[in-house]
Amino acid sequence: MSDKGELREQVWALLTARRVARFPLPLHDRIPNFAGAELAAERLAETPEWKGAKRLKCNPDAAQRPVRLHALRAGKTVFMAVPRLRDERCFLRLDPAKLGRRLAEAATIAGAAKLGEPVLPKSLGKLDLVVVGSVAVSPDGARVGKGGGYSDLEFALAREVGAVGEDTPVATTVHELQIFDEPLPMTDHDVPLDLIATPERVIQTRRGCLKPKGILWEELSPAQLAAMPILGRLQPRLDNPLR
Numbered sequence: 636m637s638d639k640g641e642l643r644e645q646v647w648a649l650l651t652a653r654r655v656a657r658f659p660l661p662l663h664d665r666i667p668n669f670a671g672a673e674l675a676a677e678r679l680a681e682t683p684e685w686k687g688a689k690r691l692k693c694n695p696d697a698a699q700r701p702v703r704l705h706a707l708r709a710g711k712t713v714f715m716a717v718p719r720l721r722d723e724r725c726f727l728r729l730d731p732a733k734l735g736r737r738l739a740e741a742a743t744i745a746g747a748a749k750l751g752e753p754v755l756p757k758s759l760g761k762l763d764l765v766v767v768g769s770v771a772v773s774p775d776g777a778r779v780g781k782g783g784g785y786s787d788l789e790f791a792l793a794r795e796v797g798a799v800g801e802d803t804p805v806a807t808t809v810h811e812l813q814i815f816d817e818p819l820p821m822t823d824h825d826v827p828l829d830l831i832a833t834p835e836r837v838i839q840t841r842r843g844c845l846k847p848k849g850i851l852w853e854e855l856s857p858a859q860l861a862a863m864p865i866l867g868r869l870q871p872r873l874d875n876p877l878r
Contacts, residue, residue: 650810654670666696667810669813671833675701679808682832690759691706691763695716703747714729720866722753727747766805774841776843784824792866806828823847826847827843827844
């Protein structure tokens with residue numbers, strides 16, 4: 636399928652029609668939450684990539700809340716991006732050792748904003764795993780998000796500061812209905828997947844394309860740079876203190 640917008644609409648409608656869509660509703664313009672998200676998180680937690688990870692970045696969407704909670708309960712440090720990268724300290728660090736009995740609250744979007752520690756990109760350190768939300772995926776590692784491009788930009792930003800590399804595993808959790816065997820559209824800034832976890836199984840993808848090596852500055856408009864201060868500060872020279 637060549638059109639990402641058409642593909643998103645197809646998935647949102649399919650999940651809704653099959654009654655596997657969960658709050659928040661409607662699904663339009665969202666990473667869809669789905670029935671069985673907890674089981675998908677458990678499947679992901681069975682993988683060597685998960686077991687070997689001590690520090691991970693995860694998207695803030697409801698579908699991956701079980702992933703974040705599973706990670707915190709396992710003693711893993713979780714980083715979430717500030718929505719739309721609007722702050723210079725554009726990541727929230729969730730350290731389970733400091734959260735006490737508030738792990739379940741911290742795994743929510745509101746809880747992370749309240750309890751997470753805002754940090755600069757350089758504080759990401761070395762990430763062992765990246766978890767992203769998806770609207771549609773394919774076994775060759777292709778992924779289509781909700782259309783904002785922030786997940787890909789967060790990965791690129793993390794790569795600019797050395798937090799991730801080509802070998803850093805990228806995983807997602809989805810419903811089986813979100814998996815397409817046909818080729819999905821991918822661009823140079825799109826981050827391919829290494830792992831796809833569903834409530835029923837884990838797919839080790841046949842990833843054929845490389846991960847973005849950093850931010851594609853030529854694709855960013857002045858308005859985007861102005862809205863995301865950390866990018867504006869990184870662009871002139873990459874050895875600035877904010878790294």
